[in-house]
Amino acid sequence: MLEQVFIMATVKSNSFLTFVYPITLESGNFDKIVEAADAVEVADGGFRIWKPDEFPHDELLPHVADYLNPQNDQPPTARLWEMTNDALASPKGLGNKADWRLVLGKDREVPFKFDCVNLFMFRVGVGFLAFRVKPESNDLSDWLDLLHYFRFTKRAHYLTARRKTGKDTYDSFFPPIAVPTSEEQKPADNNADGQTETVASQTPEKKGTLSQIIHGLLNSIGEEKKLPNNWWDEIFIHNQMLGYAAVLVEDFPADEDFNLLYRLRNFFPGGKEIYPSPFDLSPNHPSLLEYGNRQWFTFSFDGGSFLACDAPGNEFFNATLPGHLRDAYFHLYIIALHQRFAMISLSQEVAEKWETKIEANKVRAFEQIRGKFLAFTTRGYFFAEVAQSEHHQRYYRKWQEYFELRRVYNEVRKMFEWLELIHAKRIQDAATEQAKLFEQETKEAARREKEEKQRDSQLAEEDARREKEAKERDAAFQSRLSLFGLLITLGIGIPALVTGFFGMNITEPPENFTLNLMTAIVWFFGAVVTSVSAALLIYFYMNRRQESDENRPQENEDKTQK
Numbered sequence: 001m002l003e004q005v006f007i008m009a010t011v012k013s014n015s016f017l018t019f020v021y022p023i024t025l026e027s028g029n030f031d032k033i034v035e036a037a038d039a040v041e042v043a044d045g046g047f048r049i050w051k052p053d054e055f056p057h058d059e060l061l062p063h064v065a066d067y068l069n070p071q072n073d074q075p076p077t078a079r080l081w082e083m084t085n086d087a088l089a090s091p092k093g094l095g096n097k098a099d100w101r102l103v104l105g106k107d108r109e110v111p112f113k114f115d116c117v118n119l120f121m122f123r124v125g126v127g128f129l130a131f132r133v134k135p136e137s138n139d140l141s142d143w144l145d146l147l148h149y150f151r152f153t154k155r156a157h158y159l160t161a162r163r164k165t166g167k168d169t170y171d172s173f174f175p176p177i178a179v180p181t182s183e184e185q186k187p188a189d190n191n192a193d194g195q196t197e198t199v200a201s202q203t204p205e206k207k208g209t210l211s212q213i214i215h216g217l218l219n220s221i222g223e224e225k226k227l228p229n230n231w232w233d234e235i236f237i238h239n240q241m242l243g244y245a246a247v248l249v250e251d252f253p254a255d256e257d258f259n260l261l262y263r264l265r266n267f268f269p270g271g272k273e274i275y276p277s278p279f280d281l282s283p284n285h286p287s288l289l290e291y292g293n294r295q296w297f298t299f300s301f302d303g304g305s306f307l308a309c310d311a312p313g314n315e316f317f318n319a320t321l322p323g324h325l326r327d328a329y330f331h332l333y334i335i336a337l338h339q340r341f342a343m344i345s346l347s348q349e350v351a352e353k354w355e356t357k358i359e360a361n362k363v364r365a366f367e368q369i370r371g372k373f374l375a376f377t378t379r380g381y382f383f384a385e386v387a388q389s390e391h392h393q394r395y396y397r398k399w400q401e402y403f404e405l406r407r408v409y410n411e412v413r414k415m416f417e418w419l420e421l422i423h424a425k426r427i428q429d430a431a432t433e434q435a436k437l438f439e440q441e442t443k444e445a446a447r448r449e450k451e452e453k454q455r456d457s458q459l460a461e462e463d464a465r466r467e468k469e470a471k472e473r474d475a476a477f478q479s480r481l482s483l484f485g486l487l488i489t490l491g492i493g494i495p496a497l498v499t500g501f502f503g504m505n506i507t508e509p510p511e512n513f514t515l516n517l518m519t520a521i522v523w524f525f526g527a528v529v530t531s532v533s534a535a536l537l538i539y540f541y542m543n544r545r546q547e548s549d550e551n552r553p554q555e556n557e558d559k560t561q562k
Contacts, residue, residue: 009252010138014322016115017147018132018244018330020303021214022337023232024345027125027372033231034079036224037119042177045092049177049220050081050119059328064386068335076123078338083117091163094175094213098163099136102146103207105157110146111136117217120334124342124376127232128334129214131241132326140249141270147245148269151302153211154239160207178212179219211239235341243267243303244333246325248317252309257294258283264305265298289398297395299402304333328392335386336399342376343408350415366423370416483538 025033041048055068055078070076087093096114103109116132133150135142149157162170222231236242245264252260258281259274265287268274279285289297294309306325311317346369353365387393400406 009140009249011135011140011143012248012250012318013138014246014318015143015248016132016134016246016322016326017143017150018130019150020242020244020334020337021129021131021153022234022236022242022341023127023129023218024235024341025121025125025127025232027123029227029231030121030123030125031075032225032227033121033221034076036221036227037079037081037121040220040224042087042090042092043220044176045086045090047086047090047093048084049087049093049217051084053080053082053118055080055331056327059324059387059389059392060331061386061388064335068331078123079121081119083119088114088117091173092176094177095161095163095173098161098173099170100159100161102150103158103160104145104149108145110142110149112146112150119217120338122338122342124338124372125345126235126338126341128337129217130244130334131210140247143245143247144263144268144270147243147264148267148272150210151241151243151267152239153214153241154209158207158209159213172206174206174208175213175216177216177220178208179216235345242337243305244330245303245305246322247305248308248311248322250310254294254309257307257309260309261288261296261298261307264307265300267300267302287402289395291391297398299398301403304399324392328387328389329395332386332392332396333399336396336403336405339400339405340403340408343405343412346373346376347412347415350412370420373412373416 037050038052039048040050055065057065057069060068068078068080083094088096091098094114094117099111100113101109101111112133112135114131115134118128118130118132120128120130133146135146149155159174160172161174162172165171218232222228247264249260259276262268262276262280263272263274266274283290287299289299291297291306292308292311295311296307298305298307306329308317308321311321349369350366353369385393386396
């Protein structure tokens with residue numbers, strides 16, 4: 001029954017599949033990355049890979065359009081590029097004119113073509129590489145298989161291409177821009193389906209993986225401006241992309257609509273048996289947004305899609321609506337994705353920087369992250385109204401609700417509030433500690449000042465005492481000197497007076513008294529020596545006693561200090 005339904009149904013040519021590869025980048029390198037993307041060329045090709053493009057103006061409100069498309073030479077907050085026609089068509093580029101095939105096994109391959117490649121960069125540190133492809137057939141099974149398997153950039157399946165070199169001759173090739181990286185040389189793992197994941201490299205069979213093309217395109221940007229090899233990193237599931245599909249089918253039975261919706265929103269391949277529950281097939285399922293009669297948008301964390309079953313064949317459904325799905329709706333999806341991954345990236349940065357051992361470096365890192373969070377909040381998140389059209393606005397709000405962006409935003413905001421509280425507490429603790437230290441230093445300074453005043457007072461008293469003692473010593477010296485002079489004078493003057501007295505008053509010396517000149521001289525000088533010696537003894541005795549009296553207070557002071 002399943003095969004019969006798929007055989008009966010056909011996919012219209014205005015359908016398409018888009019696959020989005022999310023990356024993170026260092027926001028500080030944003031300007032260098034933009035400059036590099038504008039200038040990077042295909043090796044040996046002589047033509048550039050990317051040409052600048054703009055987000056849609058007509059479908060977006062002016063403030064959102066200005067945010068995405070900066071005017072008046074303002075620093076861009078977001079940039080969009082499209083792969084040039086030369087890079088897309090040339091075999092030295094992506095070679096989209098060749099016959100590309102997704103090889104799923106010996107007996108199963110899906111031919112497809114690359115329709116468009118876009119590159120998105122947001123200053124907050126998020127980017128997307130998007131591939132729009134179309135199977136070469138209108139077989140619904142091919143579309144479902146390509147939608148499922150193409151999302152996995154490195155698995156048991158691989159990509160190969162061949163280009164026509166003659167009337168009936170072909171040459172297989174794989175784009176030289178697809179440069180294998182060390183990342184792709186890791187041992188194979190088991191994938192989610194239990195299949196062994198093999199790593200395809202550029203071999204003589206000319207086959208490879210989409211991962212090689214992705215790494216080649218992104219690494220070429222880094223090489224242009226010599227950016228670090230790790231200037232970008234994955235932020236989604238390793239080696240997996242997000243899907244975005246617009247599938248318009250004809251001749252599809254109405255009773256199978258919700259089975260096909262269930263398969264699309266879960267990205268199941270065409271041959272997979274499914275057993276949905278009644279809730280999964282409910283028209284009111286939260287992952288559905290009805291657009292029109294038998295037309296729905298689907299929402300999931302793996303991607304989104306639009307399904308139209310037997311849509312009217314007028315101009316709107318054949319051209320206008322597919323154009324809106326390629327441009328306006330897809331860009332609204334990219335805006336919602338950028339918000340989701342920006343908040344995931346910010347929370348990851350907080351978790352990584354939290355392990356920083358040096359407190360100053362941690363504080364500096366959190367200040368930078370907080371700055372990015374505030375910039376994202378003011379410019380990238382508060383887009384309550386983004387689109388002119390009701391359908392566009394409902395679609396955008398549905399993505400925000402499905403991704404639970406408000407809850408995630410509040411969690412990230414609370415994380416920063418908690419960090420700010422911790423930081424404020426640390427500042428308060430540091431201030432308290434500083435106040436205690438200041439108080440201790442003030443008390444210590446007062447104590448030192450008091451001691452210095454006491455020392456100054458003691459020194460002043462000591463100086464006064466010493467000055468007084470010096471004056472007393474000087475007075476004592478003068479007194480001793482006067483006494484010494486007096487004694488010397490007396491010692492010499494008294495004998496002289498006595499001799500003179502006797503010389504004048506002795507008229508009749510005794511009969512037996514004989515005094516010659518020599519004896520008189522001896523007596524005279526003997527009296528002088530005796531008098532001077534007595535004067536010196538008296539002087540030295542008085543001097544020693546005075547010194548003893550002067551030293552006694554100093555000895556008492558020394559004993560007191562000990």
